[in-house]
Amino acid sequence: MAQAATARATVGDSEFDRDTALTRREPGVYDIDLSAGWTVFGAVNGGYLLAVLGRALTDALPHPDPFTLSAHYLTASRPGPAIVRTELVRTGRTLSTGQASLxxxxxxxxxVERLRVLASYGDLDALPDxxxxxxxxxxxxxxDQCFGADDAPAPGSVSSPITDRLMLKLDPATLGWALGEPSGKGEMRAWFGFADGRDADPLALLLAVDALPPTAFELGLTGWVPTVELTVHxxxxxxxxxxxxxxxxxxLAGGFLEEDAEVWDGAGRLVAQSRQLARARLG
Known part of the structure; x- marks a missing residue:
């Protein structure tokens, strides 16, 4: 397990920033080594991948902040070398739109294309309040009344590499699955942060919407729940x-389920929303 940080990491100087950093090979083409530290059940987490492509589009587009991203996960990504290609689709005064593929x-x-994203970017600081x-x-x-991976009944029973890099404290009301008593309600709630103390920024929100255990666990299902499509606002x-x-x-129907996520900050503001379609393993 990752060692406790001796000092709080900052935006731009954290493990998340290092593991989403890309090297520009030429305009619109980037290289990255996908870190094994953001995997679940051996697969690279979809929110981490979206943050990688979100960072590439931040560099490629004239506007600084992601407003909306729609991602289709075509094949499972694995840790190791990857290429990101971006394309400017349209730019205007308040929004620019681009696409990216990993x-x-x-x-x-x-x-092999793993992931394709269509996104619109703008300036969050220019929005009316x-x-x-x-x-x-x-x-x-x-x-302090919620539970993380370190509180699991058996050490490591709900841990994966990504949980070592996050501060996730789950609402006890959504933890029946961990005790063998899923509620059947399809709900998951938690406090979210980075284990090294880095504060969240817009790119981190792309990870936050896909960082909790799947709601399928509370429906009584187990195993990997691969994302088919994920849209984040x-x-x-x-x-x-x-x-x-x-x-x-x-x-949950036909082996597919939706997950609707909301992310709220300490000021009581709704800072991000998402919907994803995921495949459930019923067998």
Whole structure:
């Protein structure tokens, strides 16, 4: 397990930043080594991959912040070398749109596309501050009354490399699956942060929406729940401190389920929303 950090990491100087950093080979083409530290059940986490492509688009597009990204996960990514290719689709005064693909090589040396994203970027700091909403932050007990991987009944029973890099404290009301008593409600709630103390920024929100255990666990299913498509809306720049993340599933049918996520910051603002379609292993 990762050792406790001796000092808080900062945005731009953290493990997340290092593991999402790309090297520009030429305009629109980037190289990266996908870290094994962000894997679940041996597969690279979809939120981490989205943050990688989000960082590439931040470099490639004229606007600085992700507003919306829609990602289709074509094949499972593995740790190791990868290529990201970006393309500017359109640019305007307040928004620019681009697309990005992540590719790796197969055993025969052929390129295989793993992930494709279409995204619109803008400037979060230029948005008006009026809010008209009926959404409310999820009711989650304080972090010291919630549970992380270190609190599991058997050491390592719910741990994976990604959990060592995160501060995840799960709401006890959504932890029945860990005790062999899933609620059947399809809900997951947690406090989210980085283990090294790095505060969240817009790119980190792309990870946060896909960082909790799958809601399928509370439906009584086990194993990997691979993402088919994930759309994220970033609403504003998060305040420093841990985030509250709530994920719900209302429908599991035909072997597929949706997950709707909301991310709230310490100022009580809805900073990100997402919906994904995932495949459930029913057998």
């Amino acid at each position: 590719l790796q090589y197969d055993e025969e040396g052929r390129e 009026d809010v008209r909403t009926t959404a409310e932050p999820p009711a989650i007990p304080p972090p 970033v609403r504003c720049r998060p305040a420093p401190g841990p985030l509250r993340v709530s994920v719900t599933t209302r429908n």
